[in-house]
Structure formats: C-alpha cells, structure tokens
Amino acid sequence: MTRDRLRGKVAIVTGAAGGIGSATARLFVAEGASVVLADLDGAGARRVAGELGAAAAAIEADVTRESDVAGLVALALSKFGRLDVLHNNAVTAFPDDGDPVGTPNAVWQQTFEVVVMAAVYGCRHAIPAMLRSGGGSIVTMSSGAAHHPTGSRIAYGTCKAAIETLSAYTASMYGVQGIRSNVVSPGFVLTPATRGLFDEGQLAAFSATAAAGRVATPQDVAQVVAYLASDDAAYVSGQVVKVDGGGARGLKW
Ligand SMILES: NC(=O)c1ccc[n+]([C@@H]2O[C@H](COP(=O)([O-])OP(=O)(O)OC[C@H]3O[C@@H](n4cnc5c(N)ncnc54)[C@H](O)[C@@H]3O)[C@@H](O)[C@H]2O)c1
Incomplete structure (x- = not known):
C-alpha cells in the first residue's frame, strides 16, 4: 500500500541495484518521488530504473569516489531540479573481514571508504543542495552488526557504528536549518545476495527463532526508509531505527 508520502520530492538512493x-527506489517512486538510482553496477541500476519510467534516472557511480558522489547530486539537480532525500545505502562485503587479528589493513580501509567516507561525501555534497531546496532528509543504512558482534566482519560492524555517530552529528548540526538525519538498522534481511550465503535449513532456523516468526524482506526495510524520508517524520531526527522484527525470541529459563 502506498500513500503518496513523497509526492514532489527528489531522492538519491545509493546501492539502488x-x-x-x-x-x-521502487517504493520511493510509488510514493511519488523522483529518484536518482546510483550503483557501481550501472546495468543493474539501469534495469531497475527502466521499470520506473520518467521518475527514475540511473547512474553508474562509485560512492567511494567523491567526484562520483558530487555527480549524483548534480544529476538530481539537472534532471529533477532539487534534492530532498539522500539514502546512503551502498555496501560491499569483503570475505577477509574477520577478527581483530586477521583482518587485513586493506579490508579495513576499503570498508571504511564504502561505509563511512561514502556517507561523508554524501553529506558534504547533498546538504548544500538540500538547503537550497528548503531542507531535507538523510537516511543512512546501518546494521545490527554495529551493536551485536558476530563471529566475523569486525570492520563492517565497526564502520556501521561510526556512521550512526556521523548521522547523529549531522542531525544536531543541521537540524535548525531543516535537515533531518536518521539511521535504519536492519537485522537479517532476505535478499538475493543473502539468500546465497545460507542453506534452506539455516534460513528456516532464522525464521523459527525470529520474534516476528519470519525474516525481514527488503520491502519491510524500504517502508521505514520511506517514512523517515517523508514529512510524516518531520520531528524525527538523530535516531537509529531498528528494523529487526523484535530480534530473536528469548530463551525460557
Ligand atoms: N541484507 C541484510 O541482511 C542487511 C542487514 C543489515 C544491514 N544491511 C544493509 O543494507 C544495505 C543494503 O544491503 P543489501 O543487502 O541490499 O546489499 P546488496 O549487496 O544487495 O546491495 C548493495 C549494492 O551496493 C552496490 N555497491 C557496492 N559498492 C558500491 C560502491 N562503491 N558504489 C556504489 N554502489 C556500490 C552493489 O553493487 C549493490 O548493488 C547495506 O548498507 C547493508 O549494510 C543489509
């Protein structure tokens, strides 16, 4: 169900493929927004944008390159005339992201670039454009891994924690000028990429122990991003919103 929550707004979604x-990106357009879909996978971004018609523009971009991120903002302005929403969502998973002893420096640095610096570049270039549009909403994607360490992926979890702080500072520093900044923090979400990481038995176990009785879909997360992007959340800023269905069911003692 859509409610026209983003009518007239212009948004950038990174990692939109x-x-x-x-x-x-699909929900944003369904809710009335015009969207720049950015991804390193340009063909994937173009495929999704192709479904969405004139309200969508795809661009191949590497969010670890500041000039590419500046280009996303320039495209939003030239194609759609304003910028209201930035969704920092792109991520790369690095197989060697392990524990504090074994994780290579390069993995730390690449994870920092794609998670933290991409969001820094996004804020740096989007905020001035949003101010010219009278304000805006930045929604940055974190992960439960920021606060609930698992057996691997220390760089990912640490960098996700860092962008929660970046978002809170942005909310505090630009709120008075009409910029809101929030974080969405999903638990496990079943996507084509995560489906490939686990066998059917493991996926069934995730659902069986989830408080919600099932794992999250991408649409579950998109609904919360759209809410935070919209004026329904006009007085919501500096928050980290978990989308984990209540987490795992507790043990009985
Ligand atoms: N799927 C989950 O279980 C889960 C859980 C918690 C948080 N998240 C977060 O949700 C967000 C989306 O995750 P997803 O599961 O859809 O991942 P995904 O791998 O399906 O999508 C990530 C997209 O980012 C793009 N990308 C990678 N590096 C890029 C770069 N340098 N520049 C531009 N684009 C780049 C990829 O091409 C890909 O299309 C991420 O921030 C992730 O950390 C996902």
Whole structure:
C-alpha cells in the first residue's frame, strides 16, 4: 500500500541495484518521488530504473569516489531540479573481514571508504543542495552488526557504528536549518545476495527463532526508509531505527 508520502520530492538512493536499495527506489517512486538510482553496477541500476519510467534516472557511480558522489547530486539537480532525500545505502562485503587479528589493513580501509567516507561525501555534497531546496532528509543504512558482534566482519560492524555517530552529528548540526538525519538498522534481511550465503535449513532456523516468526524482506526495510524520508517524520531526527522484527525470541529459563 502506498500513500503518496513523497509526492514532489527528489531522492538519491545509493546501492539502488541491490536487494534493499532496489526495493527502496521502487517504493520511493510509488510514493511519488523522483529518484536518482546510483550503483557501481550501472546495468543493474539501469534495469531497475527502466521499470520506473520518467521518475527514475540511473547512474553508474562509485560512492567511494567523491567526484562520483558530487555527480549524483548534480544529476538530481539537472534532471529533477532539487534534492530532498539522500539514502546512503551502498555496501560491499569483503570475505577477509574477520577478527581483530586477521583482518587485513586493506579490508579495513576499503570498508571504511564504502561505509563511512561514502556517507561523508554524501553529506558534504547533498546538504548544500538540500538547503537550497528548503531542507531535507538523510537516511543512512546501518546494521545490527554495529551493536551485536558476530563471529566475523569486525570492520563492517565497526564502520556501521561510526556512521550512526556521523548521522547523529549531522542531525544536531543541521537540524535548525531543516535537515533531518536518521539511521535504519536492519537485522537479517532476505535478499538475493543473502539468500546465497545460507542453506534452506539455516534460513528456516532464522525464521523459527525470529520474534516476528519470519525474516525481514527488503520491502519491510524500504517502508521505514520511506517514512523517515517523508514529512510524516518531520520531528524525527538523530535516531537509529531498528528494523529487526523484535530480534530473536528469548530463551525460557
Ligand atoms: N541484507 C541484510 O541482511 C542487511 C542487514 C543489515 C544491514 N544491511 C544493509 O543494507 C544495505 C543494503 O544491503 P543489501 O543487502 O541490499 O546489499 P546488496 O549487496 O544487495 O546491495 C548493495 C549494492 O551496493 C552496490 N555497491 C557496492 N559498492 C558500491 C560502491 N562503491 N558504489 C556504489 N554502489 C556500490 C552493489 O553493487 C549493490 O548493488 C547495506 O548498507 C547493508 O549494510 C543489509
């Protein structure tokens, strides 16, 4: 169900070819927004944008390159005339992201670039354009991994924690000028990419122990991103909104 929550708004979604980003871009357009879909996978972004008609523009972009991120903002302005929403969503998973002893420096640096610096570049270039549009909403994607360490992926979890702080500072520093900044923090989300990581038995176990009785879909997450992007959330800023269905069911003692 859509409610026209983003009528007239112009948004950028990074990682828009991916599982959650594509669902969010589709929902943004369904809710009335015009959307720049950015992804390293330019063909994937173009495929999703192709479904969405004139309200969508695809661009191949690497969010770890500041000039590419500046280009996303320039495209939003030249194609759609303003910028209201930035969704920092792109991510790369690095197989060697392990524990504090074994994780290579290069993995730390690449993870920092794609998670933290991409969001820094996004804020740096989007905020001035949003101010010219009278304000805006930045929605940055974190992960449960920021606060619930698992057996691997220390760089990913650490960098996700860092962008939660970046978002809170942005909310505090630009709120008075009409910029809101929030974080969405999903638990496990079933996407084409995550489906490939687990066998059917493991996926069934995730659903069986989930408080919600099932795992999250990309649409579950997109609905919360769209809410935070919209004026329904006009007084919501500096928050981290978990989308984990209540987490895992507790043990009985
Ligand atoms: N799927 C989950 O279970 C889950 C859980 C918690 C948080 N998240 C977060 O949700 C967001 C989306 O995840 P997803 O599951 O849809 O991942 P995904 O792998 O399906 O999509 C990520 C997209 O980002 C793109 N990308 C990678 N590096 C890029 C770069 N340098 N520049 C531009 N685009 C780049 C990829 O091409 C891909 O299309 C991520 O921030 C992720 O950390 C996902």
